[in-house]
Amino acid sequence: MITKTILGITVLFCLCLTPFAAAADPLEDSFDLRRRQMVEEQLKPRGIKDQRVLAAMLKVKRHLFVPPGLRYAAYDDRPLPIGEGQTISQPAVVALMTELMELKGTERVLEIGTGSGYQAAVLGELAKQVYTIEIVEPLAKRSAKLLQELNYRNIRVKTGDGFLGWPEFAPYDAIIVTCAPDKVPPPLLEQLAEGGRLVIPVGTFWQELKLVRKTRGKITESAIIPVRFVPMTRAK
Numbered sequence: 001m002i003t004k005t006i007l008g009i010t011v012l013f014c015l016c017l018t019p020f021a022a023a024a025d026p027l028e029d030s031f032d033l034r035r036r037q038m039v040e041e042q043l044k045p046r047g048i049k050d051q052r053v054l055a056a057m058l059k060v061k062r063h064l065f066v067p068p069g070l071r072y073a074a075y076d077d078r079p080l081p082i083g084e085g086q087t088i089s090q091p092a093v094v095a096l097m098t099e100l101m102e103l104k105g106t107e108r109v110l111e112i113g114t115g116s117g118y119q120a121a122v123l124g125e126l127a128k129q130v131y132t133i134e135i136v137e138p139l140a141k142r143s144a145k146l147l148q149e150l151n152y153r154n155i156r157v158k159t160g161d162g163f164l165g166w167p168e169f170a171p172y173d174a175i176i177v178t179c180a181p182d183k184v185p186p187p188l189l190e191q192l193a194e195g196g197r198l199v200i201p202v203g204t205f206w207q208e209l210k211l212v213r214k215t216r217g218k219i220t221e222s223a224i225i226p227v228r229f230v231p232m233t234r235a236k
């Protein structure tokens with residue numbers, strides 16, 4: 001009798017809790033769906049094939065990296081403003097540049113232009129260690145805080161002029177630049193490891209996305225596609 005009563009209470013307790021424990025957040029569900037659609041309808045048709053890149057793009061919650069008032073558009077096929085006159089790049093461009101870095105999971109990588117921290121989070125899923133530099137201090141601070149809240153322990157953010165790279169942790173197996181200089185910054189070539197890949201938009205108004213490789217000390221460049229990024233600015 002006592003057992004029955006205890007069991008009865010237990011069952012009742014479970015029944016009461018279940019609807020709350022299992023209740024899904026409809027907004028999060030709709031973002032999950034839109035993220036899947038982004039991968040299927042924007043990334044795969046544009047030729048992104050690296051399964052690790054596709055998985056990272058599916059996992060990282062892009063809506064957390066855009067201003068709250070623009071979350072509804074977080075998975076649209078376009079760049080979005082993130083404040084301070086800067087932007088978060090179009091998802092397909094993030095995926096393409098990431099794929100060009102050929103990451104397997106063991107690499108030390110450098111990003112120039114942290115912005116919202118979204119690209120850094122994608123890299124954090126795919127490389128061993130990520131170093132990222134942002135010249136606009138409020139953006140660097142905001143993304144460092146968000147990446148910490150999201151528990152990315154393999155990402156270090158600093159405020160600074162990325163033209164100079166981050167010599168302290170060089171060499172890097174891969175470097176990605178998400179703002180456009182008018183020429184490839186020599187310090188980034190110096191800080192690229194042997195066999196390394198540098199993905200960078202180069203030019204003024206319209207730029208060429210370039211893949212630069214260092215092989216046995218020799219630099220080779222290939223042009224990928226025309227792109228439009230914010231300019232690389234220099235510290236005064």
Ligand SMILES: C[S@@+](CC[C@H](N)C(=O)[O-])C[C@H]1O[C@@H](n2cnc3c(N)ncnc32)[C@H](O)[C@@H]1O
Binds near residue numbers: 163235
């Ligand atoms: C297109 S946004 C970056 C998008 C970013 N990767 C993201 O995922 O949100 C380019 C960023 O480069 C930054 N930037 C411009 N010149 C820079 C420099 N010399 N060093 C570091 N960051 C720079 C801008 O302030 C801007 O935040």
